[in-house]
Amino acid sequence: MKSIRKKTRRPKKRKVWLGVLLAAIAGLFLGGLLGTATGIILSTDESLQPPPLAWNGMRDPINLLVMGTDVANSNRSPGLTGNTDTMLLLNIDPRTNKVKGLSIPRDTRVPIPGHRVFKINAANPYGGPTLAMKTVSQYLTVPVHRYILLNTRGLIEAIDAIGGVDVTIPKRVYYQDHHGDLHIDFQKGSHHLSGKQAQEYLRFRHDELGDIGRVQRQQKFLMELVDQFLRPAVLLKAPTLLQIINKNSKTDLGPMEILQLVNFGKGLKGSRDFQMVMIPGAFQNIDGLSFWNADLSPIQEYLSAHFRGSLKAPTPEVSASPRRPTVSIFDGCGKRLAVKEARRRLESSGYVIREIKRTENQAETQVIVQLGDLEKADSILEALGVGKKVEASLGDIYSDFTVILGSDWKDSKPPEK
Incomplete structure (x- = not known):
């Protein structure tokens, strides 16, 4: 411009x-x-x-x-x-x-x-x-x-x-x-x-x-x-x-x-x-x-x-291998096996789990899009089979995404192949 x-x-x-x-x-x-x-x-x-x-x-x-x-x-x-x-x-x-x-x-x-x-x-x-x-x-x-x-x-x-x-x-x-x-x-x-x-x-x-x-x-x-x-x-x-x-x-x-x-x-x-x-x-x-x-x-x-319009983005540093996106899982459903299943699905989809911690119970599973990548957020929702996107930086500041598992996840079934 x-x-x-x-x-x-x-x-x-x-x-x-x-x-x-x-x-x-x-x-x-x-x-x-x-x-x-x-x-x-x-x-x-x-x-x-x-x-x-x-x-x-x-x-x-x-x-x-x-x-x-x-x-x-x-x-x-x-x-x-x-x-x-x-x-x-x-x-x-x-x-x-x-x-x-x-x-x-x-x-x-x-x-x-x-x-x-x-x-x-x-x-x-x-x-x-x-x-x-x-x-x-x-x-x-x-x-x-x-x-x-x-x-x-x-x-x-x-x-x-x-x-x-x-x-x-x-x-x-x-x-x-x-x-x-x-x-x-x-x-x-x-x-x-x-x-x-x-x-x-x-x-x-x-x-x-x-x-x-x-x-x-x-x-x-x-x-x-x-x-x-x-x-x-x-x-x-x-x-x-x-x-x-x-x-x-x-x-x-x-x-x-x-x-x-x-x-x-x-x-x-x-x-x-x-x-x-x-x-x-x-x-x-x-x-x-x-x-x-x-x-x-x-x-x-x-x-x-x-934001950039016609401006050219800075030349990125060359990396030997692409960085895999990270996810933090906050357990708001209170079920250990349900959390384990969520981790399995996300890791199978190529995500690195940064941390898992307990949080207060909530009804609905949320995927917090920390860095604005809505396409990957959709892939997380697809892997989980439930939940909604939150398009704001409200999760773990050191992860690309934060998944807060709700009671709807506790009762969810694996997506059909």
Whole structure:
């Protein structure tokens, strides 16, 4: 894709933070009520520079970088110049009517152009959203057409505006920081969260997976939030939501581009039209700082299929033998022989079992597609004979797939030959 300079456009300020962006592709869209229906089309910020890449509207896919800042400014109100606590690259494709997402952990160690090799979340304070876009583009070898930069107050206000959000919390999260005035304590189970409670839950990262665990919680939260933002009752709150968005973010999307995205959003059917993947890797400590040492090789096909367009993928390293995909099996059926049979079927289909561990009982078998390979996920489902795909990076971060066996697997029969 050529790098084309466009005439200086006047970007604007709006906010959707992660939760509200998939309220901006599921909530910003809000059935086409936003934009002209409300009579509010974004204030402008003439200090912003136009993006380096052209986009021909909804005739072509767009890569949209969504960033949420993690710090307040000097008067303790939410700002837009701090580290990006959240980075999510979205590919919005009108040809398939699907949205593909790539979560970028905030501690990912990358070269920041003109600066140093450091955490990717520093690109925004170093050089604003333009440098953040350039950093992501060069690191992933993908075009980045537009951005949305958000602060956390918009998330709080938007969720409060719709009366809160329903969330399923898989395990207790607890953290107390009296100095920082951060108090997090949510028991496992179903919860109806206010905006402030949702922010606290999404900020939590004090478990064994640290920021990676937070990315997983954010992905699960977003998938639930999308469906709730598309409810008819929420559509009636579109004018209020747009005002909240307008005052809590900035973007280089133009007014007509927003309207085109609105029209695209009308055809979305909720979370089933979204797929989420997280950049894989491993924790690494360098000079006392914790980094996410990313490994892009397992997601190169995902990037090429959905984000790269005409850009050529990096030349892969030559391997003596192809890497066999790995699977972790979580036993949610409580039957040792059933787990043994699942392992046998998967190994017979060419998969390497990374680990097997007990988890809480559940009714339905799930295949979590950690790295975006839906074709192999279908082959796993075929081998098992039951289950459904979960298109998000919610499983074992060191495996390509996670199979959670439910009670439906316990009673399943081997597929007929």
